[in-house]
Amino acid sequence: MDTVLMMSSARVAHAWLTEAKYEFLRLLRTPSFALPTILFPSMFYILFGVLLNGGSRRGYDAAAHLLASYSAFGVMAPSLFGFGVVVAMEREHGLLTLKRALPMPPGAYLLAKMLMAMLFAAIVTLLLMALAFAFGHVRMPPGNWIALLTTAVLGVLPFCAIGLFIGTRVGAQGAPAVVNLIYLPMSFLSGLWIPLQFLPKFLQQIAPLWPAYHLGQIALSVSGQDGDHRTALHAAVLAGFSLAFFALAQRRLRRAG
Amino acid sequence: MTGSTVAQLEDAVKRYGAVTALDGVDLRVRRGELLALLGVNGAGKTTAVSLLLGLQRPDEGRAELFGLDPQSLDARRRIGVMLQDATLQAVLRVDELIRLTSSYYPQPLPLQEVARRAGIEELLPRRYGKLSGGQKRRVQFALAICGDPEILFLDEPTVGLDHGARTAMWKSLRELVARGCSIVLTTHYLEEAEALADRVTVLARGRIVAEGSVDEIRAHVAQRRIRCVSALSADALRSWPEITQVRNEGERLEIVSDEIEAVLRRMLAADPQLRELEVRRAGLAEAFVEITTDAEARTERKEAA
Numbered sequence: 001m002d003t004v005l006m007m008s009s010a011r012v013a014h015a016w017l018t019e020a021k022y023e024f025l026r027l028l029r030t031p032s033f034a035l036p037t038i039l040f041p042s043m044f045y046i047l048f049g050v051l052l053n054g055g056s057r058r059g060y061d062a063a064a065h066l067l068a069s070y071s072a073f074g075v076m077a078p079s080l081f082g083f084g085v086v087v088a089m090e091r092e093h094g095l096l097t098l099k100r101a102l103p104m105p106p107g108a109y110l111l112a113k114m115l116m117a118m119l120f121a122a123i124v125t126l127l128l129m130a131l132a133f134a135f136g137h138v139r140m141p142p143g144n145w146i147a148l149l150t151t152a153v154l155g156v157l158p159f160c161a162i163g164l165f166i167g168t169r170v171g172a173q174g175a176p177a178v179v180n181l182i183y184l185p186m187s188f189l190s191g192l193w194i195p196l197q198f199l200p201k202f203l204q205q206i207a208p209l210w211p212a213y214h215l216g217q218i219a220l221s222v223s224g225q226d227g228d229h230r231t232a233l234h235a236a237v238l239a240g241f242s243l244a245f246f247a248l249a250q251r252r253l254r255r256a257g
Numbered sequence: 258m259t260g261s262t263v264a265q266l267e268d269a270v271k272r273y274g275a276v277t278a279l280d281g282v283d284l285r286v287r288r289g290e291l292l293a294l295l296g297v298n299g300a301g302k303t304t305a306v307s308l309l310l311g312l313q314r315p316d317e318g319r320a321e322l323f324g325l326d327p328q329s330l331d332a333r334r335r336i337g338v339m340l341q342d343a344t345l346q347a348v349l350r351v352d353e354l355i356r357l358t359s360s361y362y363p364q365p366l367p368l369q370e371v372a373r374r375a376g377i378e379e380l381l382p383r384r385y386g387k388l389s390g391g392q393k394r395r396v397q398f399a400l401a402i403c404g405d406p407e408i409l410f411l412d413e414p415t416v417g418l419d420h421g422a423r424t425a426m427w428k429s430l431r432e433l434v435a436r437g438c439s440i441v442l443t444t445h446y447l448e449e450a451e452a453l454a455d456r457v458t459v460l461a462r463g464r465i466v467a468e469g470s471v472d473e474i475r476a477h478v479a480q481r482r483i484r485c486v487s488a489l490s491a492d493a494l495r496s497w498p499e500i501t502q503v504r505n506e507g508e509r510l511e512i513v514s515d516e517i518e519a520v521l522r523r524m525l526a527a528d529p530q531l532r533e534l535e536v537r538r539a540g541l542a543e544a545f546v547e548i549t550t551d552a553e554a555r556t557e558r559k560e561a562a
Contacts, residue, residue, distance in 0.1 A: 015360040
């Protein structure tokens with residue numbers, strides 16, 4: 001008896017959501033991932049945006065500026081670590097092979113990790129916003145808050161792609177180091193820790209090379225800070241980074257698995 | 258119902274660089290049968306399974322599942338898999354892992370039924386990472402059967418299981434086969450193949466060197482062995498032309514021969530006090546060793562020539 005079993009689209013959607021739900025639960029239950037991801041941006045914000053805030057000068061409002069740049073910074077960790085380190089581990093430990101043999105719907109693996117990164121990015125940003133509102137006395141029109149949150153959630157995409165690329169290239173042992181080597185210097189060089197205008201001229205000039213710079217500029221612009229307001233250009237650059245790294249990773253995944 | 262083919266390799270060749278892992282293998286898995294794949298490490302068992310699972314493509318020949326490309330989703334929705342070294346998500350609970358894997362299938366079994374069949378009811382609320390090696394194997398088995406598959410691929414399923422758990426898994430496997438599920442089993446435990454398999458395929462150096470029922474494989478070996486306690490010395494026995502091999506095991510002798518009846522008559526005549534006599538046909542283990550060493554020797558001769 002040969003019965004051809006069809007999956008209804010509702011059942012496929014259920015599989016995607018189940019995958020995403022457990023991916024999120026799993027990372028939430030991994031303190032070495034969840035705690036730094038969620039707490040570091042908030043800790044930095046309390047330190048530099050609230051306690052050591054020298055007030056506004058030269059049109060620079062630290063509390064509002066750092067809300068935008070730390071949001072961009074906070075987006076990178078769940079995407080880079082959630083893809084880079086986790087994919088490297090799952091590739092090396094055979095879970096990816098098992099999932100390729102199982103009838104997991106195509107795309108569910110990556111989609112689940114992407115939704116997980118978006119959810120973490122939203123949590124990080126909402127926490128920063130609460131701190132900024134309550135202790136940094138940041139006031140913006142409602143549209144700016146929403147635009148900043150949206151920027152953070154969509155901003156995971158290029159870093160997911162970069163993380164995926166790292167995860168397909170580097171072993172489980174090396175992946176955390178590689179991710180940190182990219183994540184921390186790039187945050188600094190993109191002006192996410194210290195505003196670019198306070199960095200040496202040379203570093204300001206090369207900043208457009210880093211994807212984090214473009215996300216930072218969008219975050220500043222949409223929250224009414226001194227970004228250059230060329231949001232469409234920055235978004236296009238980020239989309240380019242996303243597509244390029246995703247394509248490279250896909251090629252690699254298809255070949256090696 | 259047996260007969261219809263659910264999975265097959267046709268003249269499959271797979272190379273890794275200069276090494277030929279599979280060298281023209283034909284393999285057919287029929288509905289409702291348990292096929293055991295035997296072979297030493299590097300014989301090509303895992304490669305054969307990964308071709309059938311669509312994890313790799315054959316360089317030559319074909320691999321099919323239900324007449325479809327093994328990579329197609331329609332084919333994969335009808336299979337269950339237990340791989341040898343897959344590390345599952347340690348921080349997820351067992352019931353969560355089953356729900357996740359079940360979500361991939363069109364008509365999965367209910368959670369409690371999966372747990373019952375795999376004997377892991379009491380493990381459901383525990384985190385996977387906290388389980389012992391044997392418990393993890395049973396959970397992996399649960400994930401393999403949760404989609405109610407028509408064919409099950411099990412790579413060394415009982416490694417690390419204690420005696421009770423192994424017997425329980427054997428029972429589950431027999432139940433599955435009785436329901437019409439096909440099973441492809443790779444194993445190091447020959448008694449496992451002996452206890453479960455309808456058919457055995459022995460691989461050596463990427464080729465099939467023997468296939469058939471357990472009895473047919475055993476019959477490849479004409480040798481039988483005698484165990485007894487006797488006054489005759491091992492050294493004296495070694496000079497008898499009919500005897501292939503003599504070993505001392507404590508006070509017992511173990512004698513291997515192709516002409517066991519002749520040896521017995523001679524021994525009983527020479528030592529009227531001979532006692533505790535046992536005569537055994539070769540098990541699958543002996544057959545396996547003989548078949549694979551023969552195959553190795555043939556290949557070496559061929560390579561030398």
